[in-house]
Amino acid sequence: xxxxxxxxxxxxxxxxxxxLGWCISRVVREPQAPEKLHAHPGIDTRDRGT
Amino acid sequence: xxxxxxxxxxxxxxxxxxxxxTGSAVGLGNFLRFPGLAAKYExxxxxxxxxxxxxxxxxPIAWVEWSMGRAxxxxxxxxxxxxxxxxxxxxxxxxxxxxLGLLVPVGIYMYYVYIEAWCLGYAIYFATGMMxxxxxxxxxxxxxxxxxxxxxxxxxxxFTNGWYNSxxxxxxxxxxxxxxxxxxxxxxxxxxxxRWAMPALVVCALxxxxxxxxxxxxxxxxxxxxxxxxxxxxxxxxxxxxxxxASDQEIPKLIxxxxxxxxxxxxxxxxxADGKPVEPPPSIDPVxxxxxxxxxxxxxxxxxxxxxxxxxxDGDGFWSKRGSKLRVGLPDDGKVRVEHISFGRALLNPKMWxxxxxxxxxxxxVGFGVIMCYSSYLKKDDDIALxxxxxxxxxxxxxxxxxxxxxxxxxxxFLGAAGxxxxxxxxxxxxxxxxxxxxxxxPLGQFVGCVFFFLLFLAAITSSLSMLQPAIALLExxxxxxxxxxxxxxxxxxxxxxxxxxxFSKGLVALDTIxxxxxxxxxxxxxxxxxxxxxxxxxxxxxFEELDRGASIRIPRIMKFIIKYVSPVxxxxxxxxxxxxxxxxxxxxxxxxxxxxxxxxxxxxxxxxFMLLIAQSVRRWSRAELAAKEVSP
Numbered sequence: 001x002x003x004x005x006x007x008x009x010x011x012x013x014x015x016x017x018x019x020l021g022w023c024i025s026r027v028v029r030e031p032q033a034p035e036k037l038h039a040h041p042g043i044d045t046r047d048r049g050t
Numbered sequence: 051x052x053x054x055x056x057x058x059x060x061x062x063x064x065x066x067x068x069x070x071x072t073g074s075a076v077g078l079g080n081f082l083r084f085p086g087l088a089a090k091y092e093x094x095x096x097x098x099x100x101x102x103x104x105x106x107x108x109x110p111i112a113w114v115e116w117s118m119g120r121a122x123x124x125x126x127x128x129x130x131x132x133x134x135x136x137x138x139x140x141x142x143x144x145x146x147x148x149x150l151g152l153l154v155p156v157g158i159y160m161y162y163v164y165i166e167a168w169c170l171g172y173a174i175y176f177a178t179g180m181m182x183x184x185x186x187x188x189x190x191x192x193x194x195x196x197x198x199x200x201x202x203x204x205x206x207x208x209f210t211n212g213w214y215n216s217x218x219x220x221x222x223x224x225x226x227x228x229x230x231x232x233x234x235x236x237x238x239x240x241x242x243x244x245r246w247a248m249p250a251l252v253v254c255a256l257x258x259x260x261x262x263x264x265x266x267x268x269x270x271x272x273x274x275x276x277x278x279x280x281x282x283x284x285x286x287x288x289x290x291x292x293x294x295x296a297s298d299q300e301i302p303k304l305i306x307x308x309x310x311x312x313x314x315x316x317x318x319x320x321x322x323a324d325g326k327p328v329e330p331p332p333s334i335d336p337v338x339x340x341x342x343x344x345x346x347x348x349x350x351x352x353x354x355x356x357x358x359x360x361x362x363x364d365g366d367g368f369w370s371k372r373g374s375k376l377r378v379g380l381p382d383d384g385k386v387r388v389e390h391i392s393f394g395r396a397l398l399n400p401k402m403w404x405x406x407x408x409x410x411x412x413x414x415x416v417g418f419g420v421i422m423c424y425s426s427y428l429k430k431d432d433d434i435a436l437x438x439x440x441x442x443x444x445x446x447x448x449x450x451x452x453x454x455x456x457x458x459x460x461x462x463x464f465l466g467a468a469g470x471x472x473x474x475x476x477x478x479x480x481x482x483x484x485x486x487x488x489x490x491x492x493p494l495g496q497f498v499g500c501v502f503f504f505l506l507f508l509a510a511i512t513s514s515l516s517m518l519q520p521a522i523a524l525l526e527x528x529x530x531x532x533x534x535x536x537x538x539x540x541x542x543x544x545x546x547x548x549x550x551x552x553x554f555s556k557g558l559v560a561l562d563t564i565x566x567x568x569x570x571x572x573x574x575x576x577x578x579x580x581x582x583x584x585x586x587x588x589x590x591x592x593x594f595e596e597l598d599r600g601a602s603i604r605i606p607r608i609m610k611f612i613i614k615y616v617s618p619v620x621x622x623x624x625x626x627x628x629x630x631x632x633x634x635x636x637x638x639x640x641x642x643x644x645x646x647x648x649x650x651x652x653x654x655x656x657x658x659x660f661m662l663l664i665a666q667s668v669r670r671w672s673r674a675e676l677a678a679k680e681v682s683p
Contacts, residue, residue: 001282009285012097013455016446023440027064030433030602 059128059236060427066241068437071424072444073244073512075415076251078165080449081506082477085458087409089284089474091402098397099406104446107624108410110609110617111577112442114584115421116434117596121588123426129524130419131664132671133426138587145664150576151419152524152660155517156540157568157653158418160547161561162517163228166510167220168198168482173503174220176489176496187469187487194482199555203645206552221552225545227511232518233537236427240515247508248444254505255452261498262460268493275466280459283467400627407624412570414445415513417577423520431600439603448509456502457485464491478558481506518544521660528667543656550652554645563649566636574625581621585614 061067088096122133130151138144175181183189197217199206206218213219231239267276415421425434461470461484473484489499518540525536547564554560584593590610597605639646 001278002286005282005286008097009281009454012101012285013451015101016443016450020440020443020447023436023443026436026602027068027440030436 058427060429062237062241064432064437066237066245067424067428068440068444069244069248070240070512070516071415071421071437071441072448073248073251073509074418074420074424074516075413075441075445075513076248076448076509077413077415077513078169078477078481078506078510079409079413080445080509081255081453081457082481084409084413084449084453085284085456086474086477086480087405088454089458089470091399091405095397095399096402096406099403100410103403103407103410103620104442106612106616107407107620108414108416109439109442110613111411111416111581111621112414112421112438113435113597113605113609114581114593114613115416116425116438117593118580118584118588119422119425120428120430120432120434121596122422123428124430127527128423128426129527129667130422130520131524131667132527133422134583135668135671138583141587145668146661147579148419149657149660149664150572150579151422152521152663153653153657154568154572154576155418155420155519156521156544156660157547157564157572157656159228159514159517159544161551161564161569162510162514163224163544163548164217164221164551164561166224166507166514167217169503169507169510170224171197171217171220172482172486173500173507176486176500176503179496181486181499182490182496183486185487185490187483190486191483194478198558199552200557203554203556206555218552221548224511224514225548228514228518229537229541231515232522232540233533235533236519240519243515244512247512251505251508251512252448252452254501254508255448255456258498258502258505259452259456261492261494262456262463265460265463265492268463268491272466275463277459277463280462280470281455283462283470284454284458404624404627404631407620408628411577411624412573413449414442415516417573417580418517419520419576420516422580423523424516426523433600433602435597435601435605436603457481460488460492461485464488524660524663524667528663528670530670543659547652547656550649554649556645559643559645560649563636563639563646564653566632567650567653570628571633574621574628578618578621578625581613581618585618590614 061070090096118137119133122128122136125133125136127133127136129148131145131148134148134151135145172181183193195201196205196211197215199208199217206216206221209216209218231243233239234242262280263277265277267273269275411417421438428434457480458470458474461473461480465473465484465488469484473480485502486499489495489502492498521540521543522533522536525531525539526533531539551560551564584590590613593613594605594607594610636646640650641647
């Protein structure tokens with residue numbers, strides 16, 4: 001196996017392995033947020049806490 | 051609008067949908083076709099167009115499918131016709147484009163379950179020791195042809211050799227397993243199965259990989275056939291040309307061998323491309339050799355030199371002990387030309403770019419309609435950007451890091467460069483004729499062979515399973531059928547199709563024809579529709595709003611330009627080149643072969659059936675929308 005062969009194999013295999021590892025770590029670390037219930041942004045309740 | 055009374059199916063977990071999409075993408079091509087291509091174009095050069103195609107074609111189209119699917123799902127549709135109709139309401143033909151989103155997965159399922167049955171059969175035969183056919187490759191070839199019924203149409207149903215020697219039994223098992231899981235539904239069937247099948251697949255692949263990488267030099271009399279050279283055979287960055295190619299290191303050795311062994315006056319007879327004599331070995335400058343090539347005058351002497359240096363002749367070319375490839379041709383002037391193609395020049399080979407794009411495209415399962423259907427079951431704010439990237443990277447990992455390290459190196463170690471090279475051109479040849487012989491020769495081969503074919507079976511069933519869901523979705527939401535009725539209708543249609551493919555098994559002609567017209571032509575067409583619709587109908591800005599909603603990662607904005615301009619052009623060029631190079635023979639075959647004609651007619655009938663279903667679904671959806679408007683004006 002030539003030096004070029006080693007380099008290309010390690011780069012290719014390393015790239016896809018690191019990419020998968022990074023993706024999975026992101027997916028595992030960020031649990032899917034529950035469906036959000038947004039308030040209507042335009043509504044002013046005029047509640048000033050008084 | 052889908053039936054609002056029916057509880058909508060949904061994925062249980064985010065990892066579940068990622069594994070289901072990855073399972074759909076990972077198939078036999080990851081373990082058999084990719085390594086064959088990498089070896090054919092000698093890894094190094096091939097990986098450049100491969101990753102370029104991933105960036106410009108595979109990933110963008112995957113993001114397109116995920117976002118269109120989720121957008122359609124949020125409008126209440128899970129079938130491709132329903133999704134396209136909801137995304138392009140002004141075009142009355144939009145749902146009919148979605149007919150391809152039914153034909154493609156269902157059509158592919160019809161023959162894929164047949165191949166899946168081969169894998170299951172081989173796994174069981176290895177487990178029971180029935181695959182021990184000796185060390186003659188012909189025995190494995192004969193067995194494969196007999197097992198799959200390639201000798202005559204209807205041969206699969208000939209049980210004179212024992213029912214357990216026919217693929218028919220395994221087809222029935224695979225067919226039943228697929229429909230059992232699809233009947234259980236999205237989360238209890240597909241997701242549940244993929245959640246254990248995909249990790250099991252990776253474990254199986256790692257077992258086989260460890261076995262291959264620890265083989266060392268199994269035959270002491272052939273020290274060159276070792277693991278490192280096997281990997282080099284796949285990954286070394288030199289390429290073959292139509293003429294002759296050898297790596298920088300091989301060319302001087304070649305000339306030295308030629309000079310030393312045969313030529314009485316080598317210094318005068320070895321010439322550079324400019325006709326001037328080249329300095330004698332060992333001082334031949336590899337750079338000079340790579341710039342213009344060398345000419346040698348006597349082909350017979352040259353070939354004898356190759357034999358003397360143990361280069362193996364496989365009828366097509368010569369293979370060095372280290373796996374370099376050399377094709378000896380005889381040009382008009384009668385001289386053998388030894389031409390080295392540099393890494394840079396190799397990248398100008400259009401066929402390699404075409405093959406790399408095709409491999410990425412089919413490997414990621416983009417253009418099938420499956421991803422769109424799967425993502426339609428996501429919630430409005432579920433992430434799709436990272437999920438799509440994770441599914442793609444899972445597929446690439448299986449392909450490059452596992453597939454690229456197992457099959458071809460194993461074949462090289464036991465069969466040498468010639469044996470591996472001869473098998474690399476055909477996935478079926480490599481998988482079902484060559485590798486069984488390799489496992490026979492390998493220590494612990496019976497166990498490893500069983501694990502390998504079980505791995506292929508898992509890869510196949512997670513793919514075939516996904517192919518049924520788009521049609522089930524239409525039957526349920528378009529016609530209002532229950533799960534049992536939908537499964538029954540689809541079961542009948544696919545049983546007819548699979549029966550057709552299995553019966554017309556001579557030379558696998560029906561399989562090959564349907565694979566061409568549906569599994570290739572149909573996919574390219576559907577993918578083109580999808581990417582044009584996203585970039586030009588929905589609009590790339592609006593499409594990216596959909597992609598960004600709930601996204602865990604920010605997709606680079608350059609992807610807007612790529613999706614709108616680069617991917618469609620890239621796809622259309624690849625599609626046009628593929629039609630130019632391959633379609634002629636298949637069109638001609640329709641006129642010449644009645645089975646080919648019948649296969650094409652069968653595809654058209656199935657397409658007609660789906661069009662009728664879509665027409666009925668559209669009528670039903672329109673009525674429901676009208677009724678909804680009347681209730682709430």
